[in-house]
Amino acid sequence: MTSFSQILNNHPSASWDSAKLNLEAYLQRIDYQGSLAPTIATLRALTLTHLDAISFENLDIIAGESIDIDLLRVQKKLLGQGRGGYCHEHNTLFAAVLERLGFAVQGRSARILMGTSEQEMTAVGHTLLNVQLNGSDWLVDVGVGNVGPREPIELKAWNQVTQAAWRYRLDRVARHWVLRYWREDGWFNIYQFSDEPYYRDDYAHHNYYVSTHPASPFTQQLVAQYNGATVRYALTGLRLKTFLPEQPVQERLITVEELPEILRSLFRLQIDEVLAEKLMNAVRLK
Template identity: 35%
Template structure:
């Protein structure tokens, strides 16, 4: 890995010591520069979970990706900088208290960093911009103006941690995960499903989304959505040419 090129890609200029301060800076810089997107799935670009290929796509070609790509590559960067990193399998919350299958989401744990464990995730889309302290039932600011907390519970005779976000004065599950560490190869089968199955929401429409310092910008097929200080506006693009122009103008992406 060319660390300097990665740091330039995410516009990070801070310290590189393996500290919480560095982790916070890297995490937020990543969220503000590297889109959550599934465009490869819709432009016949197979996603292969190999670190060198992820680096080539995200750093050299200035693309984004979905969780396996963004968190998979970010974990490699953190390891290169001297952090301990564990890849965790997460299950995304659905309707009626149901959760998706194992390996549906890849999230990260940094254990024993300055005496605490940290949940790190630059690949869940519209989510926390700063790492969260893995401590139960403590409301934490996510750097995006919203509050998050973590709780523990038992489901299907397994011990889980649950990530929750405060929405309309209620704590809402985002995903659940165990603390069992996995290699990146364990996520290959589910990654293949996500990019090939008609049941996967990633195959149904194109999405490209990026956090900003004041909100978020998103392209959902031909809908261009901006959120500024919580106020959402939407406009419909008129053509594929306009779509590609918006991809380049707002996300720096050329397909």
């Protein structure tokens, strides 16, 4: 008798539609010239170069546009237009890349904590990836903004790792994993997730809610974040924060007129004049 999990794993939504992927355009976008063999070294290198090249942002929502996480639409935006995106876009694209290269990759969905206790009951809705490699499971997430890990983290309890200048800890709490990030004031909870697989159809529903609901943080104000090796930036509305390892956060308010150039320079986004005008007008109204 066929199990429910077998049915799910054979469903089209269980794959990442990687036949539609323009791999050459992706590699050019992130300026990657290394090995494409499905190894941990390749996985680590791709994660690093992806994060160096493509920022986290919600600009289309603020500009009044819809977010579609169909792979062709994601490629058009992130690869063809030199833009970034949020978790559903980043990890949909990255999963397709990994699948195309022969990695065994499944989706997961997390409850975002962002500093709150793991005892808090937040909604499931953040897309992340689980990669099975050499008998181990690895957490891979290129879509959690400036606080996210820059490299894969092996899924094992109480696993503390240092990635460049940043420290992370993966704890097992009851039936969940909790990802934590070290800041000047101590360990900061990023999110928690279970081992339950999630699929593209699940993410389509999550994406619709996050990109349209009035209570979503992404419909309320502009967000752009850059996850660098030695410096990280977070722009929320007009409030710009700079994060350096083991140092107090630097914070300042930018002007509306500065916004387009800040997005181009710090966040490495291609912002044409039409989009720039839409964003400036939207921010003025917030």
